């Protein structure tokens with residue numbers, strides 16, 4: 001899927017702010033003489049100051065001529081139309097939200113809006129301006145790598161733990177959408193997300209746009225709009241096709257480059273030590289859950305898509321701020337309508353660690369702000385741990401909401417980490433950042449060089 005999906009024609013359908021960005025970016029790209037014109041690539045080039053061109057011609061405002069009405073345009077492919085849909089705020093009730101609002105390609109497809117404290121939110125604001133889903137936005141990048149939701153067994157690598165048997169994969173933290181198509185049907189009619197009352201109203205919004213009308217007919221079928229379900233499904237299919245493009249899964253982090261000889265973990269560096277720790281059986285258990293393929297495989301996902309309860313505490317502050325009752329606990333995997341076994345309560349799909357250094361806050365509920373805190377949290381399970389206090393609160397780690405299903409066998413399998421080990425793991429995790437997001441890594445506290 002190397003063909004470009006971002007066509008200038010589609011920018012008429014983009015939200016205004018993104019559209020402006022895209023124009024600026026297009027300019028900065030041409031001045032850099034770089035061929036790739038994916039939105040996010042260009043956004044980062046811009047962030048990095050590439051080309052240095054100024055966005056506007058402030059001194060001499062030129063009034064553009066009124067454009068002649070253009071004929072409706074047919075998107076070249078489902079993925080190209082999916083891109084336009086992904087950025088289209090008209091698919092939300094008040095026309096304030098698109099998928100890209102919460103999955104911003106400039107921030108590894110997570111929410112880039114900041115809360116009152118100037119931090120990325122634990123729970124994202126919905127289109128109604130006050131509702132929030134009580135889950136932290138996962139990245140939509142690499143979501144295409146997730147297998148469909150299933151019950152099965154799988155081998156583990158670099159683990160002293162036996163093979164896994166249980167639920168695997170699916171979209172959402174509880175796997176309740178089998179695949180990307182199913183997933184994309186949720187947010188437009190989600191009350192706390194894009195807020196449309198029903199599928200029919202979404203399909204009406206689609207038909208406001210002549211480009212969609214001709215394209216749905218051309219790509220799917222002439223009578224597609226006669227059937228609300230079919231049109232809605234086609235929209236989801238188109239968005240999913242976009243999510244399967246390379247823009248979402250570029251596999252060009254330093255880690256990836258190290259596999260092709262284009263990057264070397266400098267022997268003795270913190271990142272090199274962190275890599276060794278991460279993939280070791282004796283020193284850490286990370287690979288038990290965050291490694292899918294044998295060592296050195298291309299396109300490692302850094303999750304094996306298993307479901308585990310790692311004892312993440314409730315994010316009480318975020319719940320109070322969002323008016324979500326503290327006793328309405330998130331049951332995790334058990335909230336998936338296809339799962340009935342109470343033994344699954346409190347488990348979440350293991351998330352990918354790709355781009356983890358730029359997608360704070362962490363965990364299903366955004367309860368931790370720093371990567372370092374996440375590592376210290378894991379360390380608390382080891383005998384003799386020096387990390388019994390949450391450095392972000394100064395208080396002991398809160399109890400897990402569902403203590404009975406915590407994956408203790410896996411979590412206690414390892415030995416306590418030194419301060420150097422913690423730094424090393426953070427430095428290794430930073431090398432899992434896609435090239436275009438590297439400028440977003442904040443050195444917060446730990447210097448890796």
Ligand code: HEC
Pocket residue numbers: 086097098099100101102103124125126127133135136137138139140143170171172173174180183184185187188192193194239
């Ligand atoms: C208001 C913010 C918001 C909007 C808008 C939104 N999402 Fe999400 N997205 C989330 C949250 C929160 C989750 C996790 C929810 C859960 O697990 O129950 C999520 C989960 C996902 C996932 C699953 C990732 C994974 O690893 O399981 C994908 C893919 C995704 N969204 C794509 C989309 C698409 C496509 C759209 C537009 C049709 C969209 N999102 C609109 C907040 C949002």
Ligand code: HEC
Pocket residue numbers: 284285286287288289290307308309310311312348349350351352353356361362363364365371374375378407410411425
């Ligand atoms: C038993 C399986 C398991 C092991 C072992 C494990 N993890 Fe995880 N990891 C998970 C699960 C499940 C989550 C999501 C938990 C949640 O949201 O409550 C997670 C979340 C994370 C996150 C936050 C991801 C995000 O997007 O918010 C990071 C970072 C992480 N793990 C790194 C590590 C490292 C480093 C190690 C080794 C020290 C490790 N994990 C060991 C299962 C595991």
